[in-house]
Amino acid sequence: MTTETTTAPQVEGWTDLTVEDYFPADKPIYSPYGLCKVVNRVLGDVLDDPKPLPPQMFYTYAGKGMLGNKGNADRKVLTRGQAVAWTDNYVTKRVAKAKEAVEDAEA
Numbered sequence: 001m002t003t004e005t006t007t008a009p010q011v012e013g014w015t016d017l018t019v020e021d022y023f024p025a026d027k028p029i030y031s032p033y034g035l036c037k038v039v040n041r042v043l044g045d046v047l048d049d050p051k052p053l054p055p056q057m058f059y060t061y062a063g064k065g066m067l068g069n070k071g072n073a074d075r076k077v078l079t080r081g082q083a084v085a086w087t088d089n090y091v092t093k094r095v096a097k098a099k100e101a102v103e104d105a106e107a
Contacts, residue, residue, distance in 0.1 A: 033059075
């Protein structure tokens with residue numbers, strides 16, 4: 001996997017990878033299942049012991065337009081940009097929550 005300079009923010013603790021690096025440029029659309037697989041891979045690389053997210057969660061979110069896909073004609077399809085933006089936001093929140101839990105446990 002090559003590392004590109006992107007505008008996607010980096011999550012603290014990551015190496016040189018950004019969320020965008022997990023989404024190949026030659027794959028312009030993602031199903032909720034495909035997004036689930038990528039998100040679980042990102043979480044596995046970032047968190048120590050992440051619980052895998054179920055694909056059903058992504059289909060539910062997609063159906064409700066919660067993946068940034070509200071304007072899409074087919075809500076079960078996300079563009080690469082929508083997938084990157086949602087994943088970046090979700091992973092950033094999960095990492096912050098995990099960091100907060102560690103800090104609380106140490107206090």
